[in-house]
Amino acid sequence: xxxxxxxxxxxxxxxxxxxxxxxxxxxxxxxxxxxxxxxxxxxxxxxxxxxxxxxxxxxxxxxxxxxxxxxxxxxxxxxxxxxxxxxxxxxxxxxxxxxxxxxxxxxxxxxxxxxxxxxxxxxxxxxxxxxxxxxxxxxxxxxxxxxxxxxxxxxxxxxxxxxxxxxxxxxxxxxxxxxxxxxxxxxxxxxxxxxxxxxx
Amino acid sequence: xxxxxxxxxxxxxxxxxxxxxxxxxxxxxxxxxxxxxxxxxxxxxxxxxxxxxxxxxxxxxxxxxxxxxxxxxxxxxxxxxxxxxxxxxxxxxxxxxxxxxxxxxxxxxxxxxxxxxxxxxxxxxxxxxxxxxxxxxxxxxxxxxxxxxxxxxxxxxxxxxxxxxxxxxxxxxxxxxxxxxxxxxxxxxxxxxxxxxxxx
DNA sequence: TTTTGTGTTGGAATCGGATTCCAACATTAG
DNA sequence: CTAATGTTGGAATCCGATTCCAACACAAAA
Numbered sequence: 001x002x003x004x005x006x007x008x009x010x011x012x013x014x015x016x017x018x019x020x021x022x023x024x025x026x027x028x029x030x031x032x033x034x035x036x037x038x039x040x041x042x043x044x045x046x047x048x049x050x051x052x053x054x055x056x057x058x059x060x061x062x063x064x065x066x067x068x069x070x071x072x073x074x075x076x077x078x079x080x081x082x083x084x085x086x087x088x089x090x091x092x093x094x095x096x097x098x099x100x101x102x103x104x105x106x107x108x109x110x111x112x113x114x115x116x117x118x119x120x121x122x123x124x125x126x127x128x129x130x131x132x133x134x135x136x137x138x139x140x141x142x143x144x145x146x147x148x149x150x151x152x153x154x155x156x157x158x159x160x161x162x163x164x165x166x167x168x169x170x171x172x173x174x175x176x177x178x179x180x181x182x183x184x185x186x187x188x189x190x191x192x193x194x195x196x197x198x199x200x
Numbered sequence: 201x202x203x204x205x206x207x208x209x210x211x212x213x214x215x216x217x218x219x220x221x222x223x224x225x226x227x228x229x230x231x232x233x234x235x236x237x238x239x240x241x242x243x244x245x246x247x248x249x250x251x252x253x254x255x256x257x258x259x260x261x262x263x264x265x266x267x268x269x270x271x272x273x274x275x276x277x278x279x280x281x282x283x284x285x286x287x288x289x290x291x292x293x294x295x296x297x298x299x300x301x302x303x304x305x306x307x308x309x310x311x312x313x314x315x316x317x318x319x320x321x322x323x324x325x326x327x328x329x330x331x332x333x334x335x336x337x338x339x340x341x342x343x344x345x346x347x348x349x350x351x352x353x354x355x356x357x358x359x360x361x362x363x364x365x366x367x368x369x370x371x372x373x374x375x376x377x378x379x380x381x382x383x384x385x386x387x388x389x390x391x392x393x394x395x396x397x398x399x400x
Numbered sequence: 401t402t403t404t405g406t407g408t409t410g411g412a413a414t415c416g417g418a419t420t421c422c423a424a425c426a427t428t429a430g
Numbered sequence: 431c432t433a434a435t436g437t438t439g440g441a442a443t444c445c446g447a448t449t450c451c452a453a454c455a456c457a458a459a460a
Binding site: 022023024025064080090102103105106107108109110113133136140141142143145146147151153154155156157158159160161162165168175178181182184185186187188189190191193200 | 223224280306318357387393
Protein backbone atom coordinates (compact mmCIF):
# COMPACT_ATOMS: atom_id res chain seq x y z
CA UNK A 1 0.00 0.00 0.00
CA UNK A 2 1.69 3.19 -1.19
CA UNK A 3 1.52 6.17 1.11
CA UNK A 4 -1.80 7.86 0.61
CA UNK A 5 -1.55 11.36 -0.91
CA UNK A 6 -1.91 13.86 1.91
CA UNK A 7 -4.85 15.49 0.25
CA UNK A 8 -6.78 12.27 0.57
CA UNK A 9 -5.36 11.25 3.90
CA UNK A 10 -6.79 14.35 5.46
CA UNK A 11 -10.22 13.67 4.05
CA UNK A 12 -10.46 9.99 4.81
CA UNK A 13 -10.67 10.51 8.55
CA UNK A 14 -14.20 11.69 8.22
CA UNK A 15 -15.05 8.06 7.61
CA UNK A 16 -14.20 6.98 11.13
CA UNK A 17 -17.12 8.86 12.53
CA UNK A 18 -19.46 7.01 10.22
CA UNK A 19 -17.92 3.62 10.87
CA UNK A 20 -17.92 4.19 14.60
CA UNK A 21 -21.59 4.98 14.49
CA UNK A 22 -22.83 2.16 12.30
CA UNK A 23 -20.09 -0.40 12.11
CA UNK A 24 -18.27 -1.27 8.94
CA UNK A 25 -20.94 -3.50 7.42
CA UNK A 26 -23.71 -1.04 7.69
CA UNK A 27 -21.50 1.59 6.16
CA UNK A 28 -21.71 1.63 2.39
CA UNK A 29 -18.74 2.60 0.32
CA UNK A 30 -20.92 5.28 -1.16
CA UNK A 31 -21.56 6.65 2.30
CA UNK A 32 -17.85 6.86 2.88
CA UNK A 33 -17.45 8.53 -0.49
CA UNK A 34 -20.05 11.06 0.47
CA UNK A 35 -18.77 12.06 3.90
CA UNK A 36 -15.15 12.12 2.83
CA UNK A 37 -15.78 13.78 -0.52
CA UNK A 38 -13.63 11.17 -2.19
CA UNK A 39 -15.34 9.48 -5.16
CA UNK A 40 -15.86 5.75 -4.99
CA UNK A 41 -13.54 5.12 -7.90
CA UNK A 42 -10.77 7.00 -6.22
CA UNK A 43 -11.26 5.08 -3.03
CA UNK A 44 -10.85 1.86 -4.94
CA UNK A 45 -7.81 3.20 -6.66
CA UNK A 46 -6.07 3.50 -3.29
CA UNK A 47 -7.68 0.85 -1.17
CA UNK A 48 -8.54 -2.75 -1.83
CA UNK A 49 -11.91 -2.26 -0.24
CA UNK A 50 -13.80 -1.18 2.82
CA UNK A 51 -11.79 -3.29 5.19
CA UNK A 52 -8.58 -1.70 4.08
CA UNK A 53 -9.96 1.75 4.69
CA UNK A 54 -10.77 0.81 8.24
CA UNK A 55 -7.36 -0.78 8.59
CA UNK A 56 -5.75 2.44 7.47
CA UNK A 57 -7.64 4.45 10.03
CA UNK A 58 -6.97 2.05 12.85
CA UNK A 59 -3.36 1.60 12.02
CA UNK A 60 -3.07 5.33 12.19
CA UNK A 61 -4.71 5.49 15.58
CA UNK A 62 -2.58 2.70 16.96
CA UNK A 63 0.55 4.30 15.64
CA UNK A 64 -0.37 7.53 17.36
CA UNK A 65 -0.99 5.76 20.63
CA UNK A 66 2.17 3.72 20.36
CA UNK A 67 4.15 6.89 19.75
CA UNK A 68 2.74 8.74 22.74
CA UNK A 69 3.05 5.72 24.93
CA UNK A 70 6.58 5.22 23.73
CA UNK A 71 7.54 8.67 24.90
CA UNK A 72 6.03 7.99 28.29
CA UNK A 73 7.84 4.72 28.65
CA UNK A 74 11.17 6.29 27.83
CA UNK A 75 10.63 9.24 30.13
CA UNK A 76 12.44 9.87 33.38
CA UNK A 77 11.38 8.65 36.77
CA UNK A 78 10.37 5.48 38.52
CA UNK A 79 8.47 2.81 36.68
CA UNK A 80 5.42 3.80 38.59
CA UNK A 81 5.68 7.38 37.46
CA UNK A 82 6.23 6.30 33.92
CA UNK A 83 3.31 3.93 34.04
CA UNK A 84 1.19 6.83 35.18
CA UNK A 85 2.32 8.75 32.14
CA UNK A 86 1.58 5.80 29.92
CA UNK A 87 -1.96 5.68 31.19
CA UNK A 88 -2.34 9.38 30.57
CA UNK A 89 -0.86 9.07 27.12
CA UNK A 90 -3.19 6.32 26.11
CA UNK A 91 -6.25 8.05 27.47
CA UNK A 92 -5.18 11.29 25.90
CA UNK A 93 -4.99 9.88 22.40
CA UNK A 94 -8.21 7.96 22.90
CA UNK A 95 -10.09 11.06 23.97
CA UNK A 96 -8.69 12.97 21.01
CA UNK A 97 -9.91 10.34 18.59
CA UNK A 98 -13.14 9.06 20.06
CA UNK A 99 -14.58 8.01 16.71
CA UNK A 100 -11.58 5.93 15.73
CA UNK A 101 -11.57 4.32 19.13
CA UNK A 102 -15.16 3.34 18.88
CA UNK A 103 -14.59 2.02 15.40
CA UNK A 104 -11.61 0.06 16.64
CA UNK A 105 -13.49 -1.57 19.44
CA UNK A 106 -16.63 -2.03 17.44
CA UNK A 107 -14.77 -3.97 14.81
CA UNK A 108 -12.13 -5.37 17.08
CA UNK A 109 -12.58 -8.77 15.57
CA UNK A 110 -11.70 -7.58 12.12
CA UNK A 111 -8.84 -5.57 13.53
CA UNK A 112 -7.26 -8.47 15.34
CA UNK A 113 -7.71 -10.68 12.31
CA UNK A 114 -5.51 -8.38 10.27
CA UNK A 115 -2.00 -9.46 11.16
CA UNK A 116 -0.58 -6.01 10.64
CA UNK A 117 -3.01 -4.49 13.10
CA UNK A 118 -2.69 -7.25 15.63
CA UNK A 119 0.99 -6.44 15.84
CA UNK A 120 0.37 -2.72 16.11
CA UNK A 121 -2.15 -3.35 18.85
CA UNK A 122 0.35 -5.34 20.81
CA UNK A 123 3.15 -2.86 20.31
CA UNK A 124 0.96 0.04 21.32
CA UNK A 125 -0.30 -1.49 24.51
CA UNK A 126 0.88 -4.68 26.07
CA UNK A 127 4.57 -4.56 25.38
CA UNK A 128 5.30 -1.16 26.90
CA UNK A 129 3.30 -1.92 30.00
CA UNK A 130 4.90 -5.29 30.41
CA UNK A 131 8.29 -3.66 30.27
CA UNK A 132 7.32 -1.13 32.91
CA UNK A 133 6.08 -3.82 35.23
CA UNK A 134 9.46 -5.45 35.07
CA UNK A 135 11.23 -2.17 35.59
CA UNK A 136 9.00 -1.42 38.55
CA UNK A 137 9.91 -4.67 40.21
CA UNK A 138 13.55 -3.69 39.81
CA UNK A 139 13.40 -0.13 41.03
CA UNK A 140 10.94 -1.04 43.77
CA UNK A 141 8.26 1.37 42.69
CA UNK A 142 5.89 -1.46 41.80
CA UNK A 143 5.21 -4.82 43.31
CA UNK A 144 6.88 -7.69 41.52
CA UNK A 145 4.39 -9.23 39.15
CA UNK A 146 3.96 -12.97 39.06
CA UNK A 147 2.92 -12.82 35.47
CA UNK A 148 3.73 -9.56 33.73
CA UNK A 149 1.95 -10.58 30.56
CA UNK A 150 -1.24 -11.28 32.43
CA UNK A 151 -1.01 -8.11 34.47
CA UNK A 152 -0.24 -6.03 31.42
CA UNK A 153 -3.32 -7.36 29.71
CA UNK A 154 -5.51 -6.51 32.66
CA UNK A 155 -4.10 -3.03 32.92
CA UNK A 156 -4.68 -2.60 29.23
CA UNK A 157 -8.25 -3.72 29.73
CA UNK A 158 -8.94 -1.35 32.56
CA UNK A 159 -7.45 1.66 30.83
CA UNK A 160 -8.99 0.93 27.47
CA UNK A 161 -12.46 0.25 28.73
CA UNK A 162 -12.32 3.36 30.88
CA UNK A 163 -11.29 5.48 27.92
CA UNK A 164 -13.76 3.80 25.66
CA UNK A 165 -16.66 4.49 27.90
CA UNK A 166 -15.88 8.18 27.82
CA UNK A 167 -15.54 8.03 24.05
CA UNK A 168 -18.90 6.36 23.72
CA UNK A 169 -20.85 8.59 26.03
CA UNK A 170 -18.97 11.57 24.71
CA UNK A 171 -18.45 13.04 28.12
CA UNK A 172 -16.34 16.12 28.45
CA UNK A 173 -14.60 14.74 31.50
CA UNK A 174 -10.96 15.84 31.40
CA UNK A 175 -8.32 13.22 30.74
CA UNK A 176 -6.62 13.91 34.07
CA UNK A 177 -9.72 12.99 35.98
CA UNK A 178 -10.08 9.68 34.23
CA UNK A 179 -6.37 8.97 34.49
CA UNK A 180 -6.45 9.62 38.21
CA UNK A 181 -9.33 7.25 38.70
CA UNK A 182 -7.55 4.56 36.72
CA UNK A 183 -4.27 5.10 38.52
CA UNK A 184 -5.91 5.00 41.91
CA UNK A 185 -7.53 1.68 41.18
CA UNK A 186 -4.48 0.13 39.59
CA UNK A 187 -1.92 1.32 42.09
CA UNK A 188 -3.79 1.28 45.35
CA UNK A 189 -6.34 -1.40 44.66
CA UNK A 190 -9.79 -1.75 46.11
CA UNK A 191 -8.89 -3.25 49.45
CA UNK A 192 -8.48 -1.10 52.56
CA UNK A 193 -4.90 -0.88 53.77
CA UNK A 194 -5.22 -2.90 56.93
CA UNK A 195 -2.36 -5.13 58.07
CA UNK A 196 -3.18 -8.72 57.34
CA UNK A 197 -5.78 -8.59 54.55
CA UNK A 198 -3.35 -10.12 52.08
CA UNK A 199 -4.00 -13.51 50.55
CA UNK A 200 -3.29 -15.92 53.39
CA UNK B 201 -38.79 -13.45 18.76
CA UNK B 202 -40.55 -16.60 19.90
CA UNK B 203 -38.56 -19.06 21.97
CA UNK B 204 -36.50 -21.17 19.62
CA UNK B 205 -37.46 -24.86 19.62
CA UNK B 206 -34.96 -26.70 21.77
CA UNK B 207 -33.98 -28.97 18.95
CA UNK B 208 -32.72 -25.98 17.02
CA UNK B 209 -31.37 -24.12 20.00
CA UNK B 210 -29.00 -26.94 20.72
CA UNK B 211 -27.72 -26.96 17.16
CA UNK B 212 -27.34 -23.25 16.65
CA UNK B 213 -24.47 -22.94 19.07
CA UNK B 214 -22.17 -24.55 16.59
CA UNK B 215 -22.34 -21.25 14.74
CA UNK B 216 -20.52 -19.33 17.44
CA UNK B 217 -17.30 -21.15 16.70
CA UNK B 218 -17.52 -20.12 13.08
CA UNK B 219 -18.42 -16.53 13.82
CA UNK B 220 -15.69 -16.23 16.42
CA UNK B 221 -13.17 -17.40 13.91
CA UNK B 222 -14.13 -15.29 10.91
CA UNK B 223 -16.40 -12.59 12.17
CA UNK B 224 -20.00 -12.25 11.17
CA UNK B 225 -19.45 -10.70 7.74
CA UNK B 226 -17.12 -13.33 6.51
CA UNK B 227 -19.51 -15.99 7.68
CA UNK B 228 -22.07 -16.90 5.05
CA UNK B 229 -25.53 -17.97 6.03
CA UNK B 230 -24.85 -21.13 4.12
CA UNK B 231 -21.81 -21.77 6.27
CA UNK B 232 -23.93 -21.43 9.35
CA UNK B 233 -26.48 -23.75 7.81
CA UNK B 234 -23.78 -26.27 7.17
CA UNK B 235 -22.10 -26.36 10.57
CA UNK B 236 -25.36 -26.26 12.47
CA UNK B 237 -27.17 -28.68 10.23
CA UNK B 238 -30.09 -26.28 10.06
CA UNK B 239 -31.20 -25.48 6.49
CA UNK B 240 -31.06 -21.89 5.35
CA UNK B 241 -34.80 -21.67 4.96
CA UNK B 242 -35.35 -22.81 8.48
CA UNK B 243 -32.87 -20.30 9.79
CA UNK B 244 -34.82 -17.56 8.08
CA UNK B 245 -38.03 -18.91 9.46
CA UNK B 246 -36.77 -18.26 12.97
CA UNK B 247 -34.36 -15.40 12.58
CA UNK B 248 -34.57 -12.17 10.69
CA UNK B 249 -31.05 -12.63 9.44
CA UNK B 250 -27.45 -13.21 10.35
CA UNK B 251 -27.32 -10.43 12.87
CA UNK B 252 -30.21 -11.86 14.80
CA UNK B 253 -28.51 -15.23 15.00
CA UNK B 254 -25.49 -13.62 16.57
CA UNK B 255 -27.74 -11.63 18.85
CA UNK B 256 -29.38 -14.83 20.00
CA UNK B 257 -26.05 -16.43 20.80
CA UNK B 258 -24.72 -13.41 22.60
CA UNK B 259 -27.86 -12.79 24.52
CA UNK B 260 -27.62 -16.34 25.68
CA UNK B 261 -24.04 -15.91 26.81
CA UNK B 262 -24.80 -12.69 28.60
CA UNK B 263 -27.79 -14.23 30.30
CA UNK B 264 -25.63 -17.08 31.52
CA UNK B 265 -23.04 -14.70 32.87
CA UNK B 266 -25.63 -12.48 34.46
CA UNK B 267 -27.16 -15.50 36.17
CA UNK B 268 -23.88 -16.77 37.59
CA UNK B 269 -22.84 -13.31 38.59
CA UNK B 270 -26.20 -12.77 40.17
CA UNK B 271 -25.71 -15.75 42.42
CA UNK B 272 -22.31 -14.47 43.45
CA UNK B 273 -23.65 -11.04 44.25
CA UNK B 274 -26.39 -12.44 46.42
CA UNK B 275 -24.10 -14.83 48.24
CA UNK B 276 -23.00 -14.54 51.86
CA UNK B 277 -19.96 -12.69 53.08
CA UNK B 278 -18.35 -9.30 52.80
CA UNK B 279 -18.57 -7.31 49.61
CA UNK B 280 -14.98 -8.13 48.95
CA UNK B 281 -15.64 -11.84 49.21
CA UNK B 282 -18.65 -11.54 46.99
CA UNK B 283 -16.74 -9.50 44.44
CA UNK B 284 -14.17 -12.25 44.34
CA UNK B 285 -16.93 -14.70 43.57
CA UNK B 286 -18.28 -12.40 40.89
CA UNK B 287 -14.92 -12.36 39.19
CA UNK B 288 -14.73 -16.11 39.34
CA UNK B 289 -18.24 -16.47 38.03
CA UNK B 290 -17.60 -14.24 35.07
CA UNK B 291 -14.34 -15.91 34.19
CA UNK B 292 -15.88 -19.30 34.65
CA UNK B 293 -18.63 -18.70 32.13
CA UNK B 294 -16.21 -17.05 29.75
CA UNK B 295 -13.85 -19.99 29.82
CA UNK B 296 -16.74 -22.36 29.29
CA UNK B 297 -17.85 -20.48 26.20
CA UNK B 298 -14.69 -19.26 24.59
CA UNK B 299 -16.16 -19.13 21.10
CA UNK B 300 -19.13 -17.03 22.09
CA UNK B 301 -16.84 -14.72 24.00
CA UNK B 302 -14.62 -14.18 21.05
CA UNK B 303 -17.63 -13.62 18.84
CA UNK B 304 -18.98 -11.14 21.33
CA UNK B 305 -15.84 -9.12 21.46
CA UNK B 306 -15.15 -9.44 17.78
CA UNK B 307 -18.50 -7.96 16.97
CA UNK B 308 -18.83 -5.83 20.02
CA UNK B 309 -19.92 -2.91 17.93
CA UNK B 310 -22.87 -4.74 16.55
CA UNK B 311 -23.65 -6.09 19.98
CA UNK B 312 -23.73 -2.72 21.65
CA UNK B 313 -25.78 -1.29 18.83
CA UNK B 314 -28.55 -3.75 19.53
CA UNK B 315 -30.47 -2.15 22.39
CA UNK B 316 -31.51 -5.48 23.81
CA UNK B 317 -27.93 -6.64 24.09
CA UNK B 318 -26.63 -3.37 25.40
CA UNK B 319 -29.01 -3.77 28.28
CA UNK B 320 -28.01 -7.37 28.88
CA UNK B 321 -24.36 -6.37 28.79
CA UNK B 322 -24.96 -3.77 31.43
CA UNK B 323 -27.03 -6.04 33.62
CA UNK B 324 -24.49 -8.83 33.40
CA UNK B 325 -21.49 -6.74 34.29
CA UNK B 326 -21.55 -3.17 35.44
CA UNK B 327 -24.58 -3.11 37.62
CA UNK B 328 -23.69 -6.00 39.92
CA UNK B 329 -20.16 -4.74 40.41
CA UNK B 330 -21.32 -1.24 41.06
CA UNK B 331 -23.62 -2.52 43.73
CA UNK B 332 -20.83 -4.46 45.38
CA UNK B 333 -18.58 -1.44 45.44
CA UNK B 334 -21.22 0.42 47.36
CA UNK B 335 -21.76 -2.49 49.72
CA UNK B 336 -18.03 -2.75 50.27
CA UNK B 337 -17.80 0.87 51.30
CA UNK B 338 -20.53 0.20 53.82
CA UNK B 339 -19.21 -3.01 55.35
CA UNK B 340 -15.64 -1.74 55.23
CA UNK B 341 -14.29 -4.57 53.15
CA UNK B 342 -13.55 -2.25 50.23
CA UNK B 343 -12.33 1.28 49.97
CA UNK B 344 -15.07 3.82 49.33
CA UNK B 345 -15.15 4.53 45.62
CA UNK B 346 -15.25 8.08 44.39
CA UNK B 347 -17.07 7.01 41.29
CA UNK B 348 -18.57 3.55 41.45
CA UNK B 349 -19.68 3.63 37.85
CA UNK B 350 -16.21 4.43 36.66
CA UNK B 351 -14.58 1.85 38.90
CA UNK B 352 -17.09 -0.78 37.91
CA UNK B 353 -16.29 -0.17 34.27
CA UNK B 354 -12.59 -0.53 34.86
CA UNK B 355 -13.05 -3.71 36.83
CA UNK B 356 -15.22 -5.03 34.07
CA UNK B 357 -12.50 -4.17 31.60
CA UNK B 358 -9.76 -5.90 33.54
CA UNK B 359 -11.74 -9.06 34.13
CA UNK B 360 -13.13 -9.27 30.64
CA UNK B 361 -9.89 -8.66 28.86
CA UNK B 362 -8.15 -11.17 31.08
CA UNK B 363 -10.75 -13.80 30.35
CA UNK B 364 -10.80 -12.91 26.71
CA UNK B 365 -7.12 -13.36 26.27
CA UNK B 366 -7.37 -16.88 27.62
CA UNK B 367 -10.30 -17.55 25.32
CA UNK B 368 -8.35 -16.34 22.34
CA UNK B 369 -5.12 -18.16 22.98
CA UNK B 370 -7.08 -21.18 24.12
CA UNK B 371 -4.89 -21.76 27.10
CA UNK B 372 -5.80 -24.47 29.53
CA UNK B 373 -4.99 -22.30 32.49
CA UNK B 374 -7.51 -23.02 35.23
CA UNK B 375 -10.06 -20.38 36.07
CA UNK B 376 -8.83 -20.12 39.66
CA UNK B 377 -5.40 -19.10 38.52
CA UNK B 378 -6.72 -16.31 36.36
CA UNK B 379 -9.17 -15.21 39.00
CA UNK B 380 -6.41 -15.01 41.58
CA UNK B 381 -4.29 -12.86 39.32
CA UNK B 382 -7.19 -10.53 38.64
CA UNK B 383 -8.16 -10.35 42.29
CA UNK B 384 -4.61 -9.63 43.37
CA UNK B 385 -4.33 -6.74 40.97
CA UNK B 386 -7.73 -5.31 41.71
CA UNK B 387 -7.62 -5.64 45.48
CA UNK B 388 -4.01 -5.04 46.31
CA UNK B 389 -2.97 -2.83 43.43
CA UNK B 390 0.41 -2.50 41.87
CA UNK B 391 2.02 -0.20 44.38
CA UNK B 392 4.11 -1.53 47.25
CA UNK B 393 2.49 -1.11 50.63
CA UNK B 394 4.72 1.54 52.08
CA UNK B 395 3.30 4.25 54.32
CA UNK B 396 3.12 7.51 52.41
CA UNK B 397 2.97 6.46 48.75
CA UNK B 398 -0.61 7.65 48.43
CA UNK B 399 -1.47 10.51 46.12
CA UNK B 400 -0.16 13.54 47.98
C1' DT C 401 6.09 21.33 -26.02
C1' DT C 402 5.28 16.69 -26.81
C1' DT C 403 5.56 12.46 -24.30
C1' DT C 404 4.74 9.58 -20.55
C1' DG C 405 3.43 8.06 -16.11
C1' DT C 406 0.47 8.60 -12.35
C1' DG C 407 -3.62 10.06 -10.03
C1' DT C 408 -8.90 11.15 -10.68
C1' DT C 409 -13.29 10.21 -11.84
C1' DG C 410 -17.94 8.78 -13.74
C1' DG C 411 -20.57 5.18 -15.11
C1' DA C 412 -21.44 0.55 -16.88
C1' DA C 413 -20.87 -4.38 -16.03
C1' DT C 414 -20.23 -8.17 -12.78
C1' DC C 415 -20.57 -10.94 -8.89
C1' DG C 416 -21.61 -12.82 -4.64
C1' DG C 417 -24.38 -13.32 -0.98
C1' DA C 418 -28.52 -11.96 1.87
C1' DT C 419 -33.15 -12.06 1.99
C1' DT C 420 -37.66 -13.04 0.18
C1' DC C 421 -41.07 -16.03 -1.92
C1' DC C 422 -43.47 -20.01 -2.76
C1' DA C 423 -45.14 -24.58 -2.73
C1' DA C 424 -44.87 -29.17 -0.85
C1' DC C 425 -44.50 -31.80 3.09
C1' DA C 426 -44.16 -33.10 8.24
C1' DT C 427 -45.71 -32.75 12.86
C1' DT C 428 -48.49 -31.55 16.59
C1' DA C 429 -52.18 -29.70 19.20
C1' DG C 430 -57.18 -30.02 19.36
C1' DC D 431 -59.22 -36.06 11.12
C1' DT D 432 -58.19 -30.86 10.68
C1' DA D 433 -56.03 -26.75 11.39
C1' DA D 434 -52.04 -24.50 12.77
C1' DT D 435 -47.37 -24.41 12.91
C1' DG D 436 -42.78 -25.84 11.79
C1' DT D 437 -39.47 -27.58 7.87
C1' DT D 438 -37.35 -27.41 3.74
C1' DG D 439 -35.66 -27.02 -1.16
C1' DG D 440 -35.10 -24.11 -4.74
C1' DA D 441 -36.22 -20.12 -7.61
C1' DA D 442 -36.49 -15.11 -7.83
C1' DT D 443 -34.91 -10.65 -6.17
C1' DC D 444 -32.17 -7.16 -4.34
C1' DC D 445 -28.33 -4.70 -2.93
C1' DG D 446 -24.08 -3.33 -2.44
C1' DA D 447 -19.02 -4.43 -3.22
C1' DT D 448 -15.78 -4.72 -6.49
C1' DT D 449 -14.08 -4.64 -11.16
C1' DC D 450 -13.60 -2.56 -15.68
C1' DC D 451 -12.98 0.89 -18.84
C1' DA D 452 -12.35 5.18 -21.00
C1' DA D 453 -11.76 10.09 -20.61
C1' DC D 454 -9.26 13.47 -18.46
C1' DA D 455 -5.91 16.34 -15.38
C1' DC D 456 -1.34 17.18 -14.05
C1' DA D 457 3.44 16.97 -13.52
C1' DA D 458 7.99 15.35 -14.53
C1' DA D 459 10.97 13.94 -18.32
C1' DA D 460 12.68 14.12 -22.98
